[in-house]
Amino acid sequence: MTPVAPRSIVGDMPVYRAGRTGADVARERGIRGAVKLASNESPHNPLPSVRAALEVAIGDINRYPDVKAARLAAAVADQVGVATTTGVAVGAGSTGLLLQLAEAYLGPSDDVVTPSPSFEGYAFAARLRGASLVRVPLAGSQADVAAMVGAITERTKVVVIAEPNNPTGTLVGGEALQRLVEETASRCLLVIDEAYVEFARGADQLDAVACARRHPHVVVLRTFSKAHGLAGLRVGYAIGDPAVIAAIDRVGAPFAVNTLAQTAACVSLGAGAELWDRVDAIVERRTRLERALRERGWSVPDPRANFVWLPAGSASRSLASSLEQHGVITRPVPDHGVRVTIGGPTASDRFLNAFASCVDQLELTTAWQLPVADDARFVLDVLDELELIDRVDGFAVDDAARARARAAVADLVAGELHGARRDVATGALRRVAADAGGRLSKVVAPRAIAARLPPQSPHVVPTNSGQ
Numbered sequence: 001m002t003p004v005a006p007r008s009i010v011g012d013m014p015v016y017r018a019g020r021t022g023a024d025v026a027r028e029r030g031i032r033g034a035v036k037l038a039s040n041e042s043p044h045n046p047l048p049s050v051r052a053a054l055e056v057a058i059g060d061i062n063r064y065p066d067v068k069a070a071r072l073a074a075a076v077a078d079q080v081g082v083a084t085t086t087g088v089a090v091g092a093g094s095t096g097l098l099l100q101l102a103e104a105y106l107g108p109s110d111d112v113v114t115p116s117p118s119f120e121g122y123a124f125a126a127r128l129r130g131a132s133l134v135r136v137p138l139a140g141s142q143a144d145v146a147a148m149v150g151a152i153t154e155r156t157k158v159v160v161i162a163e164p165n166n167p168t169g170t171l172v173g174g175e176a177l178q179r180l181v182e183e184t185a186s187r188c189l190l191v192i193d194e195a196y197v198e199f200a201r202g203a204d205q206l207d208a209v210a211c212a213r214r215h216p217h218v219v220v221l222r223t224f225s226k227a228h229g230l231a232g233l234r235v236g237y238a239i240g241d242p243a244v245i246a247a248i249d250r251v252g253a254p255f256a257v258n259t260l261a262q263t264a265a266c267v268s269l270g271a272g273a274e275l276w277d278r279v280d281a282i283v284e285r286r287t288r289l290e291r292a293l294r295e296r297g298w299s300v301p302d303p304r305a306n307f308v309w310l311p312a313g314s315a316s317r318s319l320a321s322s323l324e325q326h327g328v329i330t331r332p333v334p335d336h337g338v339r340v341t342i343g344g345p346t347a348s349d350r351f352l353n354a355f356a357s358c359v360d361q362l363e364l365t366t367a368w369q370l371p372v373a374d375d376a377r378f379v380l381d382v383l384d385e386l387e388l389i390d391r392v393d394g395f396a397v398d399d400a401a402r403a404r405a406r407a408a409v410a411d412l413v414a415g416e417l418h419g420a421r422r423d424v425a426t427g428a429l430r431r432v433a434a435d436a437g438g439r440l441s442k443v444v445a446p447r448a449i450a451a452r453l454p455p456q457s458p459h460v461v462p463t464n465s466g467q
């Protein structure tokens with residue numbers, strides 16, 4: 001034993017568990033060539049322009065890096081549209097910036113409010129400073145903004161939200177996030193972590209940078225680890241009020257962002273189509289995987305990042321373990337779900353094959369939940385619309401299935417559906433709502449329907465049996 005003990009907090013620090021690698025799986029299970037879909041990394045090698053710049057920059061690594069990362073800060077300011085670099089801090093990834101933020105703002109008497117589950121880096125940063133993390137459970141798979149607002153007290157120094165959220169991939173969207181901005185103003189800092197913003201794609205997004213320009217308590221975090229594919233170099237940035245940025249900068253370790261990271265990030269920021277083609281490819285593969293899962297009868301929340309979330313509940317650990325046995329490494333969040341990163345061109349097929357091979361052996365029936373309350377009501381509305389269209393178009397539909405679904409949804413709304421009847425109802429609902437998805441596309445977005453459908457139980461015949 002050493003004669004000097006570390007701070008008492010050290011023993012309580014959560015150990016950050018990185019995603020398992022192919023080498024882990026080969027060593028522990030003797031499985032070779034497993035595909036890693038566990039860490040939300042980019043499957044792409046460096047862009048040719050980035051690689052070329054790195055080859056030049058490597059000649060200078062006998063020198064210290066620019067301590068202010070001034071060129072990169074200026075490039076970021078220019079790209080995101082903040083007037084000067086005083087509104088931009090560059091750090092060693094979002095994780096490094098979170099630690100700086102914690103160092104600058106948090107102490108033992110402070111609370112950090114965050115949705116849960118979410119990125120575990122928030123817990124790490126808070127605990128390191130002795131602050132308490134107030135975890136606000138998600139509503140379904142999405143951050144519950146109203147509950148987060150309700151959790152803010154005098155002790156709250158920081159509210160942090162990942163938009164889109166990790167691990168569920170959902171977006172809170174403009175209106176709700178705007179409310180959070182307003183409710184936190186003059187009370188605490190609001191950190192909007194946009195690690196996956198490039199994949200989010202949609203009119204429902206809040207312009208968080210514009211928000212940070214207008215509201216001095218809003219800080220936006222971004223990273224080069226995801227869409228830019230530079231996770232191994234550790235670089236990211238924060239955008240915020242100059243006073244907040246100055247505080248973050250003051251506590252950063254000097255030279256934390258190395259020369260290669262600064263160089264690569266600058267080139268990647270200016271890469272344009274070369275980079276966006278890759279991001280587009282990931283989004284396309286994500287859409288294909290999302291559709292494939294839903295066509296096979298599985299409910300997944302709308303994915304807005306570079307991964308898809310399987311809400312497997314208590315079966316999460318065993319599902320991830322079975323997938324690994326089939327050579328696919330995913331990230332389980334025990335008792336919540338399994339996160340599957342979008343990988344290279346063949347990765348999703350490998351995942352789907354592995355998934356098809358292992359679902360039947362798992363107890364997923366009770367783990368994936370049926371829609372209740374508003375979600376169930378939504379399906380009821382879809383059924384009403386379907387009936388309306390039938391009358392107009394004279395379409396023949398499966399009346400018996402619709403009647404069963406209608407009764408089932410009514411029971412779900414009333415909270416009275418249990419046991420085996422749930423499975424029957426789920427199947428009936430799924431068939432009718434899948435029909436609705438095909439036929440009501442002008443009225444109700446099919447993805448909105450699919451997102452609210454209950455997950456498929458292995459005992460129910462899927463609408464489209466797939467593989």
Ligand SMILES: Cc1ncc(COP(=O)(O)O)c(C=O)c1O
Nearest residue numbers: 093094095119162166195223225
């Ligand atoms: C929401 C979120 N924020 C931040 C990070 C960390 O990113 P970085 O590599 O920049 O530290 C991650 C990584 O997975 C993340 O999911």
